[in-house]
Amino acid sequence: MLERMTTRMEHMSGGMMGMMGRIDAPSSTERHTLLAYLQRHAQQAIDPAKYPELQNTAAGRAFSTTCSRCHALPEPRQHTAIEWIGVEGRMQRNMDIMGRSIPSEATLQKILEFLQKHATPEAH
Ligand code: HEC
Structure with missing residues (x-):
């Protein structure tokens, strides 16, 4: 969550909000720490077997x-099919911000289908 906010702050300080003054975003070391935290506590890695x-x-x-x-390959069951749409969109933004190449629409669609096929069922 912190990382998401960092991203947003960076966006704002460079973009439209630039006029409103600089907003300090955490340094890359801090960001690395945040990402490590996420991986330990939030992000579940997949078991390839x-x-x-x-x-x-x-x-x-x-x-x-x-x-x-950028991180361990995530376990598809940690999100519902609907949640994966949002996560994938956010990851596209992460790739953009971190200067990584973004896969084609067709590839992203295939990845989303894979994630959704193995997603956790919606709670009713
Ligand atoms: C350019 C680097 C990068 C790539 C490539 C990337 N991610 Fe991420 N991912 C991040 C960062 C940074 C975070 C922590 C901030 C966040 O949640 O946006 C994260 C966090 C996550 C999380 C944990 C947070 C949550 O909402 O559950 C999941 C799951 C995830 N990524 C899935 C994916 C999937 C699926 C892909 C492939 C489509 C992917 N990531 C590709 C950078 C990346």
Whole structure:
């Protein structure tokens, strides 16, 4: 959550809000600490042994290469199908901000389908 806010602050200080004065965003060391915290406490890594599709389907391979570039490959069951739409959108923004290449729409769609297929069911 802190990292998300950092991102937002950076956006604001460089963008539209620039006129309103500089907003200090945490340094990259602080950000690294935040990310490490996230990985320890929030982000659940996938167990590849449970997902043969990571190797033997195109969607699984796209997910595996794209989503392990900045942190451990996430476990799909940690979000619902609807939540994954939002998370993927945020990750696209993370890639943009961190200067990483963004996969094609078609690839992102395949990754989303993979995540949604294995997502946790909606609570009713
Ligand atoms: C450019 C680096 C980068 C890439 C590539 C990336 N992420 Fe992330 N991810 C982050 C950062 C930074 C955070 C912590 C801040 C946040 O949550 O936005 C994060 C956090 C997460 C979290 C934990 C927070 C939550 O909402 O559950 C999940 C899950 C996640 N990423 C999934 C993905 C998926 C799926 C992909 C592939 C589509 C992906 N990430 C690719 C940078 C990246």
